Amino acid sequence: MSENRIAVAKTYKLYIGGAFPRSESGRSYPVVDAKGAFLANAAQGSRKDARDAVGAARKAFAGWSGATAYNRGQVLFRVAEVLEGRREQFIAEVAACEGVTVKKAQSLVDAAIDRWVWYAGWTDKVATVLGASNPVAGPYFSFSVPEPTGVVAVLAPQQSSLLGLISVVAPVIATGNTAVVVTSQDRPLPAVTLSEVLATSDLPGGVVNVLTGRTAEIAPWLASHADVNALDLTGAPESTRADLERAAAGTVKRVLRARPSEDFTREPDLARLRAFLEMKTVWHPIGV
Amino acid sequence: MWEYAPAPESRDIANLKPNYRMFIDGQFVEGAGEPLKTVNPGTEEVLAEVSTAAPADVDKAVKAARRAYDRVWGKMPGSERAKYIFRIARLIQERSRELAVLESLDNGKPIKESRDVDVPTAAAHFFYHAGWADKLAYAGHGPDPRPLGVAGQVIPWNFPLMMAAWKIAPALATGNTVVIKPAETTPLSALVLAEIIQQADLPPGVVNILAGAGDVGAAVVSHPDVDKVAFTGSTEVGKIIQRQLAGTGRRLSLELGGKAANIVFDDAPLDQAVEGIVNGIFFNQGHVCCAGSRLLVQESVADELLEKLRVRVSTLRVGDPLDKNTDVGAINSREQLTKIQQLVETGDAEGAQRWTSACPLPDKGFYFAPTVFSNVSQAMRIAREEIFGPVLSVLTFRTPDEAVAKANNTPYGLSAGIWTEKGSRILWAAQKMRAGVVWANTFNRFDPTAPFGGYQESGFGREGGRTGLEAYLDV
Numbered sequence: 061m062s063e064n065r066i067a068v069a070k071t072y073k074l075y076i077g078g079a080f081p082r083s084e085s086g087r088s089y090p091v092v093d094a095k096g097a098f099l100a101n102a103a104q105g106s107r108k109d110a111r112d113a114v115g116a117a118r119k120a121f122a123g124w125s126g127a128t129a130y131n132r133g134q135v136l137f138r139v140a141e142v143l144e145g146r147r148e149q150f151i152a153e154v155a156a157c158e159g160v161t162v163k164k165a166q167s168l169v170d171a172a173i174d175r176w177v178w179y180a181g182w183t184d185k186v187a188t189v190l191g192a193s194n195p196v197a198g199p200y201f202s203f204s205v206p207e208p209t210g211v212v213a214v215l216a217p218q219q220s221s222l223l224g225l226i227s228v229v230a231p232v233i234a235t236g237n238t239a240v241v242v243t244s245q246d247r248p249l250p251a252v253t254l255s256e257v258l259a260t261s262d263l264p265g266g267v268v269n270v271l272t273g274r275t276a277e278i279a280p281w282l283a284s285h286a287d288v289n290a291l292d293l294t295g296a297p298e299s300t301r302a303d304l305e306r307a308a309a310g311t312v313k314r315v316l317r318a319r320p321s322e323d324f325t326r327e328p329d330l331a332r333l334r335a336f337l338e339m340k341t342v343w344h345p346i347g348v
Numbered sequence: 349m350w351e352y353a354p355a356p357e358s359r360d361i362a363n364l365k366p367n368y369r370m371f372i373d374g375q376f377v378e379g380a381g382e383p384l385k386t387v388n389p390g391t392e393e394v395l396a397e398v399s400t401a402a403p404a405d406v407d408k409a410v411k412a413a414r415r416a417y418d419r420v421w422g423k424m425p426g427s428e429r430a431k432y433i434f435r436i437a438r439l440i441q442e443r444s445r446e447l448a449v450l451e452s453l454d455n456g457k458p459i460k461e462s463r464d465v466d467v468p469t470a471a472a473h474f475f476y477h478a479g480w481a482d483k484l485a486y487a488g489h490g491p492d493p494r495p496l497g498v499a500g501q502v503i504p505w506n507f508p509l510m511m512a513a514w515k516i517a518p519a520l521a522t523g524n525t526v527v528i529k530p531a532e533t534t535p536l537s538a539l540v541l542a543e544i545i546q547q548a549d550l551p552p553g554v555v556n557i558l559a560g561a562g563d564v565g566a567a568v569v570s571h572p573d574v575d576k577v578a579f580t581g582s583t584e585v586g587k588i589i590q591r592q593l594a595g596t597g598r599r600l601s602l603e604l605g606g607k608a609a610n611i612v613f614d615d616a617p618l619d620q621a622v623e624g625i626v627n628g629i630f631f632n633q634g635h636v637c638c639a640g641s642r643l644l645v646q647e648s649v650a651d652e653l654l655e656k657l658r659v660r661v662s663t664l665r666v667g668d669p670l671d672k673n674t675d676v677g678a679i680n681s682r683e684q685l686t687k688i689q690q691l692v693e694t695g696d697a698e699g700a701q702r703w704t705s706a707c708p709l710p711d712k713g714f715y716f717a718p719t720v721f722s723n724v725s726q727a728m729r730i731a732r733e734e735i736f737g738p739v740l741s742v743l744t745f746r747t748p749d750e751a752v753a754k755a756n757n758t759p760y761g762l763s764a765g766i767w768t769e770k771g772s773r774i775l776w777a778a779q780k781m782r783a784g785v786v787w788a789n790t791f792n793r794f795d796p797t798a799p800f801g802g803y804q805e806s807g808f809g810r811e812g813g814r815t816g817l818e819a820y821l822d823v
Contacts, residue, residue: 129797130472133479137434174427181430181479184797188814189486201775330486346775348748 072102072248074109074272075255077116078265083273084108091249094159102248105273107281110240113269114287117211117238120266125208125236129184136180136234139261143173146257150250154222157247171325172223178328179230186235186333199346206337208236209314210289213282215275215296217324221247224324225254228294231332233267237290240269240282244295248272276300283307290314290336294322352665355672357459362450368398368535370559371542372405373412374552379405381560386535389456389678390669390713398535400560406527406567409556413498413525414573416553421525422495426482433478433520435548440471440513443544447537451509452669454536456678456714457632459670469794470513473812476796477517480817484522487814493821495523496599497575502565503538504581505531505680506635506736510794512538514811515578516555517796522820524576525554529568532561533681574598576820580637583734583760583805601809601819603637603801605734606762609755610640610791611777613748614649616767620789622656625740628765628791630664630676630718634738635684637806638763640791642731643742644751650744654722658703661718666707676738679714688716688737695721695730700741726757734760748773752780761803765791784810 072091073080082088087104103109124132143150147169155165187205194202212232217224221244232239243251255270271278276297282288284307291308293301293315301318308315316335369376381400388395401409421429440447447470448463457466484493499519503511508530519526530538542557558564562585569577569589576599579589583604593600610628612621628640645653669677679685696702700721709715716738724731724741731741745751755764763785766777774788784802787793794800799813809819 130475133475137475177430177434178427178482181483184476185479185483185486185814188797189488344775345772346779347772348776 070100072100072252072272074103074105075252075259075268075270076109076113077119077269078259080255080259084112089273091157091246093156099156100249102252102272105242105271105278107278109271110278110281111285113240113271114211114282114285116266116269117240118287120264121210121238123264124233124238124267127236129187132234132236133180133183135262136183136230137177139257139263140173140176140180142257142261143176146253147173149253150222153250153253157221157249158219168220168223172226175223175226175328176230179234182231182234182333186337189330190334190337190339194341196343201344201346202341204339204341206235207340209336209338210237211287212237212239212290212292212336213285213288214239214241214292215279215294216241216243216251217295217322218244218246218275220324222250222254225251227324227328228292228332229268232292232336235333235337237336238267240271240288242271242273242275242278242282242295245273245275279304280307283313284310286311288313290316292316292335293318352673354668356668357449357452357670357672359449359453359670361446362453363446364396364450364453366396368396368539368559370399370401370405371539371545371555371557372409373556374546376542379559381405381564384532384535384559384561386454386533387681388453389680390453390710392712392714395453396536398539398559401558401564401567403567406558406564406571409527409558410498410500410571410573412553413527413556416551417495417497417525420551421554422497422523424523426484426523429520429523430478430481432548432550433474433481433517436544437471437474437478439544439547440467440474440541443540444468444471447509447540449670450540451537452677454534455505455508456669456680458674458677459672460674461632465794466507466510469796470510473510473513473517473796477521481521484817484821487817489818489821489823493522493823496820496822497524498573499524499526499576499578499820500568500571500574501526501528501578502568502581503528503530505534506632506637508534509537509541511580512541515580518811518816519820520554522817524820527556527558527568527574529558529560529565535559569593576600578809578819579603586807599819602807603809603811604805604807606637606639606760606802606806607642607732607734607758608638608640608760608763608765608783609642609644610765611751611755611767612643612645612649612653613751613768613770613773614646615769616649617769618649618653618656621653621767622660624765624767624789624791625657626660626664629740630661630738631792633676633679633716635680635736636792638785638792640763640765641735641739641741643740644745644754645742646751647744647746654720654742657720661705661720662707664705664707664718666705666715666717667710676718679716679737682714684736685714685716688735688739691730691733691735692719692739695724695728695741698728698730700724700728700730726754732758748777752777756780756782759805762801762806763787
């Protein structure tokens, strides 16, 4: 590239049902780097965008949850492969929006890709680790298997723009849920790039839907939406959490509360996989 | 029977080379053993010459594996090991067609089986176990289970690539290094797997692949610096290995022979059962340790079932393994063909009633027409011994208890089949089977998530699933 070439700037849009629409509201908001310099305009998602995203996630649920665990693992590993190919872009975006050194950004991006691989490997192992055959006191074969909860609304962490984002999205879809993700409000650009990765990785449209915008504006609509089954509050502003939990009670949503100052560089445990699983117990008589 | 135009795969896809070499310490090397010629059992022509190991080569391979274990692989974080193993899985997928054709050429199995079962299952095993490499703390073997060290592995000729995957993938995932020897008659796919391991850039010595006959295998399993031995093959050899390792403290897992009962109750969906019976005994020419080689059918439906079975078996197409229409391919070797013929003769001599499909057989190559013996009694050799060929022995029973007693009347215990529409009866019969794998209303299903292995003289240890990891962990 010659030095005086003008770069083509990207339009950062929402990701809903496998497509990249602008916000139906026509709104956008400026995204700046850690020093306050303009980076891009991001779409400012609305209530209607959120509802469209929930609809897309619901539509994708049957196919994604019905796919074999092996197939989901293959698709998610494919995502990791494409993530690796975008490594340089992610490093630049993370460095810009988080204000960290390139070296630090490299380690965050590498950890994010490896995190995705970690969760990709769980698709066909969750059942053997969390499921059971139950030695009931009678002539019955009884077993319990984990199944995905459904549509999960995820409020992504506000600080960790990629590693945190991947740490909350991957476990939701690994087990067969579909997701509506509200990105970090002020650091949304790596999430939009992640959408582009997901769109080109054999992940069916609608499995992950990504909304940029004001978390406090969008979250209540998701928390009260009757077709959302669970809510991850990780990125919810402190002052809104209790209200969101209350709204979630309307349809008895599973709520994953935010852990105080969660450190996403640490190796995760099973908590985020467990949070969005239902345990199903099946009984069948034994007898000739 | 319908006429089919031949639909052969091109043998060029296999990228056959005139010579294949062993893989030691990251390099392809000539062994000091007498080179062997591997033969296409479908045509009896020589496919390639393969260099084999002398005792010094075995020693070299074990030393390389030890070095790789001590310096690199044993202490590498699981998340890094995982990425190497994922690479192997992907490379197998990418080269799947080549591997499938090569496997059918070297082994004689129909291309539709190598293409749809052997190669995809091999890739799936690497993929599945890659995911375990950084999750061992969750496998139920303690918070920080440690590898054993160097694993010496010997595998049979019936599923050459798939068996290599079943052995190598869990060993690597758990942090062990490997010295493996494929069977004398089917070394090629394992040596192409060595290329894949090189392309995946695995550190030298992590996987070493030798070639040769039983003496090389014996040298691998009895090598004093091997920490763990895994063997799949005959019960006879398994017993020898178990005796050899007695008192050494070295770990052992064995996957040996079988004489599985496939039980058909009178309420079974007969057409579906016929498909399962055919798959159970004619899949891979019956060269399957878990083959459903004893059909136990309830007396009241025996005549009807046998009639349907003969009609169905008559339609099986026996012949060119590379033809996509072929159902039953070539017997792997002349030696195996002779063994099958001899056992079948004992069936005649002992008074069983033989029915053989009238299908045409090719003039050249090792072929055996699908054969069904009825009026078989439990004392006959064809009811007791593993034939390892396309030969089914049919016995009858009157009550479910009798079916269970007959099914379990064997020193083996690898697998069993149950055919009935009644769910409670499936679970009842499954509970009574002294066998490691029980298929109900299906047969010969394999998946890396599902542990596989035997009871009694079919061996011990499991491959696949969470349980399978135990065979390679110091727990």
